[in-house]
Amino acid sequence: MSSEADQNHHPIGIYLKVWTLLFVLSIASYMVDYYDFQGLLRWTLIIAFMLLKAGFIMAVFMHLMWERMALIGTVLAPPLALLFLIGFMISEGYYVFDARVDYFGQPEAATRIHVSDVLGTKH
Secondary structure, eight states: OHHHHHHHOOOHHHHHHHHHHHHHHHHHHHHHHHTTOOHHHHHHHHHHHHHHHHHHIIIIITOGGGSOHHHHHHHHHHHHHHHHHHHHHHHHHHHHHHHHHHHHOOOGGGSOOOHHHHHTOOO
16 A cells, blocks of 8 residues: 555655746746847747746646656647647738738738837837
């Protein structure tokens, strides 16, 4: 009985290490806003930190690290399929927009504006 209990018991140290790592990743995510990163770098960092935190939470706190590969695949396959389909839709959207620009020309309303242009404040 005690050997069975030892196999199902995970050391608390790994939980504390992952908790600390999640705290550090949250600080890094906050620093992206604090240092005012903009554009593609900003969104790449935010999404990378988000995916890292979600991965650590799933692996350790949802105990996927200690499960069979079949269960891990069952849990991870649908979100990965959705991410693939979302990426595919984004690329198709860019293709359709570029085809419309090539055929109809650049629309005047498609120019980029800043939020302060709408609110009437200086930026």
